[in-house]
Amino acid sequence: MASTNLLPAMLQAVMKGQPKALADPHYPAWHLAPVTGLLNDPNGFIQFAGRYHLFYQWNALGCQHLHKCWAHWSSADLVHWQHEPLALMPDEEYDRNGCYSGSAIDNNGVLTLCYTGNVKFDDGSRTAWQCLAVQNSDGGFDKLGPAIPLPHGYSGHVRDPKVWRHDGQWYMVLGAQDLQLQGKVLLLRSENLWNWQNLGEIAGSGLNGLGDAGYMWECPDMFTLGNCTFLICCPQGVAHEEKRYLNTYPSAYLSGTLDYASVQYQHGEFAELDAGFEFYAPQTTLADDGRRLLVGWMGVPDGEEMLQPTVANGWIHQMTCLRELTERNGKLYQQPVAELQALRGEEQCYCGMAEAMPALEAEQLELVLESKGELTLNFADTLTLEWRCNELRLARRSLQTGEWLYRYWRGSAQKLQILCDRSSVEIFINDGEGVMSSRYFPRHPAQLTLRGGAEVQTHYWSLRSCM
Ligand code: FRU
The missing domain is CATH 2.115.10.20 (Glycosyl hydrolase domain; family 43)
Incomplete structure (x- = not known):
């Protein structure tokens, strides 16, 4: 029927x-x-x-x-x-x-x-x-x-x-x-x-x-x-x-x-x-x-x-x-897509040691990051990206068991373009050679912090709402 x-x-x-x-x-x-x-x-x-x-x-x-x-x-x-x-x-x-x-x-x-x-x-x-x-x-x-x-x-x-x-x-x-x-x-x-x-x-x-x-x-x-x-x-x-x-x-x-x-x-x-x-x-x-x-x-x-x-x-x-x-x-x-650049607010930059970079508001953010690696990006203590010289490792806890789960992109990353929304992160690697897309459910306000002694060159923008 x-x-x-x-x-x-x-x-x-x-x-x-x-x-x-x-x-x-x-x-x-x-x-x-x-x-x-x-x-x-x-x-x-x-x-x-x-x-x-x-x-x-x-x-x-x-x-x-x-x-x-x-x-x-x-x-x-x-x-x-x-x-x-x-x-x-x-x-x-x-x-x-x-x-x-x-x-x-x-x-x-x-x-x-x-x-x-x-x-x-x-x-x-x-x-x-x-x-x-x-x-x-x-x-x-x-x-x-x-x-x-x-x-x-x-x-x-x-x-x-x-x-x-x-x-x-x-x-x-x-x-x-x-x-x-x-x-x-x-x-x-x-x-x-x-x-x-x-x-x-x-x-x-x-x-x-x-x-x-x-x-x-x-x-x-x-x-x-x-x-x-x-x-x-x-x-x-x-x-x-x-x-x-x-x-x-x-x-x-x-x-x-x-x-x-x-x-x-x-x-x-x-x-x-x-x-x-x-x-x-x-x-x-x-x-x-x-x-x-x-x-x-x-x-x-x-x-x-x-x-x-x-x-x-x-x-x-x-x-x-x-x-x-x-x-x-x-x-x-x-x-x-290039059209998404219309959401960008004022461009900001930081160059220097990763761990000295000020914390960023991660809720509506675009971050372009260049580095030789060996650093960690921490998204509101809920999702972390470890940038190693020959791989990226994304870590998140299982919602079911609480154990850490990992996802990998294998290769040498030189540049990341990271697009964040209120409960998602999309990481574009080396101008699109790889992508890692993930949901995460942070407490707000959610902050992104960097750790590690590597040098980084960054450009970032807060992204306007459009939905
Ligand atoms: C994939 C899928 C499709 C199917 C649809 C049903 O997620 O299982 O194969 O057409 O979802 O919602």
């Missing part, structure tokens, strides 16, 4: 919840977050008719992973965002257990959404439909229904369509799990968005020399940038290494070349997309000016998320900042 109309309860949840969320000292001042309930994946990221649109997985009714809708923001400048009418609700048989993740395209001037209708059965099994919806004149979306049923040879875990246009045809990558419970990415092609041909598996566990690479690949995204075709994905079940893939679920990418004619994707090894504690399900889009932009969910669906203190205030999770991707030597570099 299709779920009953959730709208009245959602309206009430927003009216009751929003004041509480906005009064929470951990509610972001300049990152996107839900006004109540749970936010997860970014969806449908696109620049359409000049304006940016970002949709997201949203449960308005609570902080659990239930009742997934597509909510919708838009922006002229990637900094200031406005709420748009709710785009999709799980109110049809074919999406009754959630309007799951997907993408947006410009189909001849019509803003069109492609998403997964998730259907669960009483015996614990599920199926999935890849569905279409188009924008109407009220700014909402009309569902057109399912275009793709579950392909043969796969479990009910087939989802997260990312669609793009190439040589006059539509292409789609889909995350999938085969009947041997191996994670895969499928490539499909269509002339009209309705009739799709499954061209086959282009990457996954056991393919192209990858070995065992997990049981389900979520949220694939494929694009060409510079000299490479990248496949971003979230391969669930990839083994934790000593210093990599330490989150419950990782976000990674492959770099290679896609031959559309023979449906061959030649690629190298996995690389981690973000080495912090919270980063998942990123999505990219090609902006009108040619930039490849990325936004991710600064969260991970793990056992600890419900212990975040914001849950007591009725909301959970936020997006990362908007980032620009570039390709250098086959690697993806990520940097905050």
Whole structure:
């Protein structure tokens, strides 16, 4: 049975919840977050008719992973965002257990959404439909229904369509799990968005020399940038290494070349997309000016998320900042979009010994720091970054057990650009060679202090609120 109309309860949840969320000292001042309930994946990221649109997985009714809708923001400048009418609700048989993740395209001037209708059965099994919806004149979306049923040879875990246009045809990558419970990415092609041909598996566990690479690949995204075709994905079940893939679920990418004619994707090894504690399900889009932009969910669906203190205030999770991707030597570099500089207040500088630097207000801060390393950055005694000559180590206590947990970026860091909000820190390393994104829940006022005898050159700005 299709779920009953959730709208009245959602309206009430927003009216009751929003004041509480906005009064929470951990509610972001300049990152996107839900006004109540749970936010997860970014969806449908696109620049359409000049304006940016970002949709997201949203449960308005609570902080659990239930009742997934597509909510919708838009922006002229990637900094200031406005709420748009709710785009999709799980109110049809074919999406009754959630309007799951997907993408947006410009189909001849019509803003069109492609998403997964998730259907669960009483015996614990599920199926999935890849569905279409188009924008109407009220700014909402009309569902057109399912275009793709579950392909043969796969479990009910087939989802997260990312669609793009190439040589006059539509292409789609889909995350999938085969009947041997191996994670895969499928490539499909269509002339009209309705009739799709499954061209086959282009990457996954056991393919192209990858070995065992997990049981389900979520949220694939494929694009060409510079000299490479990248496949971003979230391969669930990839083994934790000593210093990599330490989150419950990782976000990674492959770099290679896609031959559309023979449906061959030649690629190298996995690389981690973000080495912090919270980063998942990123999505990219090609902006009108040619930039490849990325936004991710600064969260991970793990056992600890419900212990975040914001849950007591009725909301959970936020997006990362908007980032620009570039390709250098086959690697993806990520940097905050230039537009975010509009949030900067007056520039300040400090050069000298790290430990002699005055403490900074860490709540809304951008800090650019150059050093030869061997120093520690302490974020409100809640998160610390140890900068060593051949690695960065980020430390935070488990919300569950109180023990220290660590995340690593391996390499020689010379320069960090650190963007802080009220409960998040994003550390961009060497002009985007690496990133570590993490939430933290400091007491306010939160201070950032440096320790260690190393020399540092810094520039910093307090960041204005814009949400
Ligand atoms: C990733 C994910 C997607 C799914 C969505 C549901 O976080 O599990 O695979 O479409 O979230 O909210």
